[in-house]
Amino acid sequence: MPTNLPNEVTVQIRTDGVNDYVFVLNFSRKEQTILLDNRVYTDMLNADREEVLQAKDAVQIKPYGVRILKRSKQE
Incomplete structure (x- = not known):
């Protein structure tokens, strides 16, 4: 994830291996x-369909919102 996040945005990463x-x-x-x-x-929060996001995409996060994104674990 990018390291130049807005001040009010945090990112945490968890893995299942x-x-x-x-x-x-x-x-x-x-x-x-x-x-x-x-x-x-x-x-992961798009219940209707799986939405795939790529490098060219910008992710919008609503006020006081959360996005949960899944990616393949990088070795």
């Missing part, structure tokens, strides 16, 4: 945008 789960949390009153790195991510 196969995949990394990236928790992006917005602690501000305004929508925040982060740019993804050169990995492929799946949006």
Whole structure:
């Protein structure tokens, strides 16, 4: 994940040994945008369909919102 996050956004990563789960949390009153790195991510909170996000994509996080993204664990 990028290291130049907005001040009000944090990222935590957990793994199951196969995949990394990236928790992006917005602690501000305004929508925040982060740019993804050169990995492929799946949006885990999209219940209707699996949304694949790639490096060219920007991720929007609603005010006080959270995004949970899954990516293959990098060796």
